Amino acid sequence: MAALGTARCLFRTYSRVKNVQKSKQILVRCSVRTLCSGTQDNALLDRTKPQFTDPAVQDILTRITGLDLQKVFRPIKQELKPPTYKLMTDEQLAQAVELATEQAKKLLQMPPVLPERKPINDVLSEDKILDGMDTAKYVFTDITYNIPHRERFIVVREPNGTLRKAKWEERDRLIQVYFPKDGRKLSAPLIFKEENLKMVFSQDRHEDVLDLCLVQFEPDSSDYIRVHAATYEDLDKHGKYELLRSTRHFGGMAWYLLSARRVDGLIVDMLKKELLHDAVSLVSLFHMVHPHSESAQEAASQQATGADLLKIYAQKESQRAGYIELALQAYQQMAAKSSAA
Amino acid sequence: MVHLSSLLLKKYHGGYVVIRLALAGHKQANRPFYRIVAAYNKRARDGKYIEQLGSYDPLPNIYNEKLVSFNFDRIKYWIGCGAHPTKPVAKLLGLAGFFPLHPMMITEAERRRALTDVP
Numbered sequence: 326m327a328a329l330g331t332a333r334c335l336f337r338t339y340s341r342v343k344n345v346q347k348s349k350q351i352l353v354r355c356s357v358r359t360l361c362s363g364t365q366d367n368a369l370l371d372r373t374k375p376q377f378t379d380p381a382v383q384d385i386l387t388r389i390t391g392l393d394l395q396k397v398f399r400p401i402k403q404e405l406k407p408p409t410y411k412l413m414t415d416e417q418l419a420q421a422v423e424l425a426t427e428q429a430k431k432l433l434q435m436p437p438v439l440p441e442r443k444p445i446n447d448v449l450s451e452d453k454i455l456d457g458m459d460t461a462k463y464v465f466t467d468i469t470y471n472i473p474h475r476e477r478f479i480v481v482r483e484p485n486g487t488l489r490k491a492k493w494e495e496r497d498r499l500i501q502v503y504f505p506k507d508g509r510k511l512s513a514p515l516i517f518k519e520e521n522l523k524m525v526f527s528q529d530r531h532e533d534v535l536d537l538c539l540v541q542f543e544p545d546s547s548d549y550i551r552v553h554a555a556t557y558e559d560l561d562k563h564g565k566y567e568l569l570r571s572t573r574h575f576g577g578m579a580w581y582l583l584s585a586r587r588v589d590g591l592i593v594d595m596l597k598k599e600l601l602h603d604a605v606s607l608v609s610l611f612h613m614v615h616p617h618s619e620s621a622q623e624a625a626s627q628q629a630t631g632a633d634l635l636k637i638y639a640q641k642e643s644q645r646a647g648y649i650e651l652a653l654q655a656y657q658q659m660a661a662k663s664s665a666a
Numbered sequence: 667m668v669h670l671s672s673l674l675l676k677k678y679h680g681g682y683v684v685i686r687l688a689l690a691g692h693k694q695a696n697r698p699f700y701r702i703v704a705a706y707n708k709r710a711r712d713g714k715y716i717e718q719l720g721s722y723d724p725l726p727n728i729y730n731e732k733l734v735s736f737n738f739d740r741i742k743y744w745i746g747c748g749a750h751p752t753k754p755v756a757k758l759l760g761l762a763g764f765f766p767l768h769p770m771m772i773t774e775a776e777r778r779r780a781l782t783d784v785p
Contacts (some may be wrong), residue, residue: 395686450763454776455761455775456773457779458774458784461730465758465761469737469739480759482763495729
């Protein structure tokens with residue numbers, strides 16, 4: 326019968342993350358948990374349409390994200406430490422680069438893309454005898470430590486006596502009160518308002534916004550989906566795909582554009598940067614996700630690969646067919662020149 | 667298996683365990699905050715307790731909510747050991763739906779309604 330005292334109760338670790346970019350490293354821990362809960366939800370959807378979490382889809386998306394080590398490990402704002410220099414042989418250097426690629430892959434883990442959550446409207450009991458018992462609502466949270474946050478009981482007793490389950494926003498807020506997560510604020514930062522988002526996009530800081538959004542909101546909340554949609558729209562409008570190229574958000578952006586069928590800008594950008602394989606894999610992913618479109622059926626009938634896939638897609642599906650064909654020709658000329666020279 | 671915990675408690679201390687509200691000494695006047703606590707009966711209200719089982723904030727926040735938290739797993743354990751909840755704790759648990767509604771809650775609600783209806 327030992328006195329367990331305060332060891333078992335609420336943990337109050339309020340470590341305020343001052344810099345946005347620092348939270349990126351903590352995100353790996355957070356995103357692993359959210360990924361696990363995401364796959365449970367996705368299993369319930371129809372299996373005919375390829376989902377975001379399919380291994381084939383994930384494979385293609387990781388490939389087109391690219392692995393630019395210089396960009397992934399670019400200097401983040403941290404404590405100033407004097408740099409360490411090591412003398413290595415070529416083999417050791419190769420090993421160190423391999424280790425760095427492993428770590429970069431972990432940092433580039435894609436955050437889950439989930440459908441929007443349905444609002445909770447469950448009423449547990451209506452007690453008219455308690456009507457007018459108090460002017461404020463009572464919110465009861467279950468702080469048992471070993472339950473996943475999705476299954477926690479959070480109920481609200483209204484002043485008119487109804488006992489109902491708490492809505493999603495209330496749930497998120499209360500779980501943050503009793504089980505605080507690093508970097509998450511109780512009320513959403515003002516950066517996520519429409520006007521402020523526009524200002525941030527004009528400063529080319531889409532990546533920071535997406536990182537903040539990932540820390541602050543749950544992946545299936547309406548705010549998360551709204552902010553991500555606004556970011557991807559803006560990127561698509563201005564063609565600034567390069568900003569997200571070697572980050573963990575590239576897969577999500579590609580998936581969003583695929584579902585909206587607006588991949589033309591992305592393909593043109595890839596061809597300009599001479600990434601033919603990426604463009605081809607993007608088009609094949611498009612055919613996987615939309616198997617009933619004309620270009621998909623055409624490609625399936627002709628068993629086309631490589632540049633022919635792109636030509637078929639350019640003719641059948643895209644609005645900017647001229648652009649894609651021009652870019653393809655330019656790329657082939659460059660390839661011919663470089664192989665000749 | 668016979669649960670010996672309640673017998674052990676009595677033999678060791680000669681008292682019984684209660685689940686009650688204890689003021690958390692935040693050294694701030696006019697700002698109460700209660701902890702829901704399992705403690706021995708004869709101990710001071712804010713003194714050494716056995717385990718904290720939750721919290722209760724009697725002042726409503728900006729969303730007009732009074733936040734209450736319960737560690738239901740441990741509350742079940744202590745009630746199984748023979749702990750007695752006090753009246754305010756029983757009222758809160760009744761409001762939460764864990765216990766049946768406390769008769770004094772219903773009386774209070776009726777009295778308040780009488781006050782608001784009459785004038």
